[in-house]
Amino acid sequence: MGVNHKKIRQLIAEKKKSVNDRQFFASRALAGHFADMAAAQTKRYGYNRKVKVKTVWEPKNGSLAYTDNEMIWINAGNKLVTKRRGRPERYEIVCGLFTHELGHVLYTNFLTSQSYDLFFQAGKWFPEPPPLNNRDERMNEADIWDFCKSDEMNQNAFLRLAFELNNILEDGYIESKMLYRFPGKLGGCLESFRNAHFEDMETLTQWIDSEEDGTHIWQTIMQLILSYVKWGEIKYGDEPLGDERVQTVFALLADLDRAVTDPSSKERWNVVNIIMVRCWHYIKEFLELCVEQSKQNQATGNGGSVNEIISRITSSLAGSSQEASGETESVESGTSAGKASAGAKRSLTAKQAAASVSSEDESEDEENVPSEDESGEEAENGVGDSTPADEETDEESPMEASRENVPQGPQEPFQEISSGENGRLPHEQTTSLYAPTGGETTRDDDYEGSGYPNAAKDVERILEDMAEQSVCTELEKRRTSELNELAKGISYGNIHEGVAMTVHRMADVKEDLVDAYNEISSELRGISKKLQKSVLQKLLDKRTGGKMTNLTLGRRLDVHALPRGDGHVFYKSVLPNDTPELAVGLLLDESGSMSSRDRATYARATAIILHDFCQSLHIPAMIYGHSTDYNGVDLYSYVEFDKIDRNDCYRLMDISSRGSNRDGAALRYVAECLSRRPEEVKILILVSDGQPADTGYYGAAAEDDLRGIMREYQRKDILFIAASIGDDSDNLKRIYGDAYMDITDLNKLPVLLANVIKQHMRV
Numbered sequence: 084m085g086v087n088h089k090k091i092r093q094l095i096a097e098k099k100k101s102v103n104d105r106q107f108f109a110s111r112a113l114a115g116h117f118a119d120m121a122a123a124q125t126k127r128y129g130y131n132r133k134v135k136v137k138t139v140w141e142p143k144n145g146s147l148a149y150t151d152n153e154m155i156w157i158n159a160g161n162k163l164v165t166k167r168r169g170r171p172e173r174y175e176i177v178c179g180l181f182t183h184e185l186g187h188v189l190y191t192n193f194l195t196s197q198s199y200d201l202f203f204q205a206g207k208w209f210p211e212p213p214p215l216n217n218r219d220e221r222m223n224e225a226d227i228w229d230f231c232k233s234d235e236m237n238q239n240a241f242l243r244l245a246f247e248l249n250n251i252l253e254d255g256y257i258e259s260k261m262l263y264r265f266p267g268k269l270g271g272c273l274e275s276f277r278n279a280h281f282e283d284m285e286t287l288t289q290w291i292d293s294e295e296d297g298t299h300i301w302q303t304i305m306q307l308i309l310s311y312v313k314w315g316e317i318k319y320g321d322e323p324l325g326d327e328r329v330q331t332v333f334a335l336l337a338d339l340d341r342a343v344t345d346p347s348s349k350e351r352w353n354v355v356n357i358i359m360v361r362c363w364h365y366i367k368e369f370l371e372l373c374v375e376q377s378k379q380n381q382a383t384g385n386g387g388s389v390n391e392i393i394s395r396i397t398s399s400l401a402g403s404s405q406e407a408s409g410e411t412e413s414v415e416s417g418t419s420a421g422k423a424s425a426g427a428k429r430s431l432t433a434k435q436a437a438a439s440v441s442s443e444d445e446s447e448d449e450e451n452v453p454s455e456d457e458s459g460e461e462a463e464n465g466v467g468d469s470t471p472a473d474e475e476t477d478e479e480s481p482m483e484a485s486r487e488n489v490p491q492g493p494q495e496p497f498q499e500i501s502s503g504e505n506g507r508l509p510h511e512q513t514t515s516l517y518a519p520t521g522g523e524t525t526r527d528d529d530y531e532g533s534g535y536p537n538a539a540k541d542v543e544r545i546l547e548d549m550a551e552q553s554v555c556t557e558l559e560k561r562r563t564s565e566l567n568e569l570a571k572g573i574s575y576g577n578i579h580e581g582v583a584m585t586v587h588r589m590a591d592v593k594e595d596l597v598d599a600y601n602e603i604s605s606e607l608r609g610i611s612k613k614l615q616k617s618v619l620q621k622l623l624d625k626r627t628g629g630k631m632t633n634l635t636l637g638r639r640l641d642v643h644a645l646p647r648g649d650g651h652v653f654y655k656s657v658l659p660n661d662t663p664e665l666a667v668g669l670l671l672d673e674s675g676s677m678s679s680r681d682r683a684t685y686a687r688a689t690a691i692i693l694h695d696f697c698q699s700l701h702i703p704a705m706i707y708g709h710s711t712d713y714n715g716v717d718l719y720s721y722v723e724f725d726k727i728d729r730n731d732c733y734r735l736m737d738i739s740s741r742g743s744n745r746d747g748a749a750l751r752y753v754a755e756c757l758s759r760r761p762e763e764v765k766i767l768i769l770v771s772d773g774q775p776a777d778t779g780y781y782g783a784a785a786e787d788d789l790r791g792i793m794r795e796y797q798r799k800d801i802l803f804i805a806a807s808i809g810d811d812s813d814n815l816k817r818i819y820g821d822a823y824m825d826i827t828d829l830n831k832l833p834v835l836l837a838n839v840i841k842q843h844m845r846v
Contacts, residue, residue: 102549104170108159108177109140111594112548117181120269121155124185133598134188136181145398150184152193157181163279172275174542179276182269186257192348196249199352200242203231210349213356223363230367236377236389240370243390245355247397251305252351255312255343268541281314284401287328288320300328301369304362306400307332312343315428324439331362333436340429552591555728559590562727566720573755578780578788579748583715588723589737592730599736600691607688607829611695614833618700618840665840666703666724666762669693670753672771673708673719674744685808686770687738689826693768693836694722694732705756706731709749710741711777716748717741724760745777747788754796766839767796770806770826773814786818793819804839 107113117136125134135153140160148157158164159177167173195209202209206228215221231238258277262270285293290303307328310317322329332339335358342354359366373396377389566586575582632641637653644652669690677683690706697704706722721738722731750769757765775785793803805815805823815823824835 102546102553104165104173105140105160107170107546107549108138108164108173110138110545110549110552112545112552113177114138116545116548117155117157117178120181121185121188124265124269125188134185138177148180148184150187152188152191155181155184155188157184163283167279171539171542175272175275176279178268178272179274179279182261182265182273183254183258183276185269186261187253190257190260190346191253195348195352196246199245199249203242203245204238208356210352213353213360215360220360223360226367227359227363230370234374236374237370240374240377240389240393241359243393244366244370245359247393248305248308248355248358249351250397251309252312252339252342252354253348254309255339256345256351258313259343277313280401284310284318286318286320287322287326291322291326291328299365299369299372301362301365302396302400304328304331304365305397308335308339308358309400311336311429311432312339316432324435330439331365333439335361336433336436552728555730556590558727559588562723563588563590563720569756570718570752573752575748575751576788578784579745579751582745582748584718584748584752585715586718586720588720589734592733596733596736597730600733604691604695604732607691608695610829610833611692611699614692614696614837615699617833617837664762665764665766666757666760667693667697667705668753668757668765668767669704669706669722670749670767670769670771671706671708671738672744672746672769673710673739673741674772674774674776675740675742676744676772676774676776678740680809682772682808682811683738683740685826685829687735688829689770689806689832690721690735690738691732692829692832694735696836698732703760703762705753706735707749707753708738709744709746711743711745712741716745718749718752724756743777744771744775745780746771746775747780747785747792750789750792754792754801757801758796758799763800765801766804767801768804768806769819770808771815772808772811773805773818789818793822802839 114136117138118134121134121136134150134155136155136157138157138159141158142160142162142165144158144160146156146158147161147163148155150156157177157180159173164173164176164180167176199209213220213224215224227241231241258273261273264270265273284306287303287307290298290306294300294303307317311332317329317332319329324330324333338354338357342351345351370393373389373392376392377387380387380392563586566588567584570584570586573584575584632654633644633651634653634655635650637655639654641652641654671686671690673683673686677686686708694704694706696702703724704722705720705724708719708721710717710719719737721734754767757767775781775789780788797803803819803822805819806826807815807823808825809827812823812825824839826832826835
């Protein structure tokens, strides 16, 4: 429609080259890319709430990523991302962060955290008391309650540490699930993110060295727990397996394995309770130090509550993440056991634990620790691998047998990524779930990636979208300047002399307008389709020609109609003929009086229907709103004849009730723009309450001005239609005569508009 698309493509290509990483990773295009992926994966579980994604570039912000189950927030400016050299590598890390947080959305039950807090404050363990296997554990459990009841700050510190431990276990669980369930792009990027974190992790030797500078031994033990639940291994450095920190974690291996494989979030809280009781002699001293530091902060006025201190310490662990929060259950409500990632490494760590127990001295311990080369060779050859979880079998499992009726995806270990929606499974009404048994930890020593070949192309597509958005924004700003120049060049008549005219147009559409349009547009587009169907049939008849029957007068007799005896017995042939081209303008009153009785709402709905109709039939259209303020007349451009971007439909959601209304100036502007169009038929529709009201412009004189403008532009072949809402028809009749229609019932709008269009296109 007059847009130089070739020029736009050239500008997009130039803009794409100039997009830097800050612009790319903090763009709405990238956030939208991840939001679409989140929607696709949550909908597979019949989960209808939209998860939003926000990506930022904040190098000075130490936070990496988090989710509250409504929003996934990712800081692409964190050094973990920026230390990667190329954009594809950085994208992999950011996508891995997204995959991790999406795992919380899919598999974390946020309600259990609230339950744990309420139970503990009532003096009870949640979900059940931890097993007390010996006298030391019974004494530890009793001391925990004494410690927490002695001081409210002590209890807050205990709960904060419990939540942080649970988050560590949840991280291990959800990453295992994501790697198993999504082995393609999501799993591959998550693995890249995990590898980056593991590379940054200090060895046990380095942690022990830092204890001399004030790091508490419990922080080192937490790092070892985190390392095991996420990667299945520990970076020992030069330390022997007999080290007390290592032995503390070795004693917890069975419980930690259960935490990262059991689908029940309650089981992870059970493991938290076990850790707190068994490790209490380390934890108590650590919490006392944190409480003391918090009290000193309060005394000096430096701030920093005990919760903040513990959270800050936990966040310093390599591989840790900010605690996920929310007030809902997990998306997936299944009860099937998960599979833990890094199966071979977990198996090796278990062997090391067994070897350390049976060893007699430190030197024997060291002999049992395989070197990197030896451990890799041992894993590859399967030496000593005798656990049932790692044995291969040809017997078909019940789960595999139950998958016969489930649509199967592609055979490749990845799924093709697309910018659109496709391949969604329909929601089914089910009454039961299959609960498999025998959850196991598996190993895969030969995994070399999914082989997904289009990672670079996917990023390139996002860059293309970003560049297009940037170019369109610049062109829209330029067009707004041109529209204002046009407004200055129009002669509005003496009554409007000296009145300032300002054209407003959003160069960049906000996400909330997009969401609002998508939420309500479906039914309105249905009304538009009825209008399209009615007009299209007449257009088809006009273009193809045919036979017109049942006429009372004519030269040709239809003998088949004679028996009816109703006199409609003639027919004539209709020759094919091109229909005249049509252009439509819509002007909306956005004055304060449109706020009552939903007048502005009807105006907005009418605009959405008409825009969809014109867009679908490739009819040039312009849609404007108008109001006034102390600076003069404000014109709001929603839809222009010449399209630059694809966001006009979303701009319509900004239609509202504003100030006063100087109808004549706005009407002349839109009529003048419409009169310059080359189409043979031009229709201008006005939606108004028929009450012009502005300083020095109201009453009968203002109505005379409107009638004069209508007659002037009718002589320029513009058809005027005034659309009334409810009781406004009398006002509009007085101003515009019979050129009006009542749009109070939107379901009648297709018939009304169709009749107008058919009549004036001589269809």
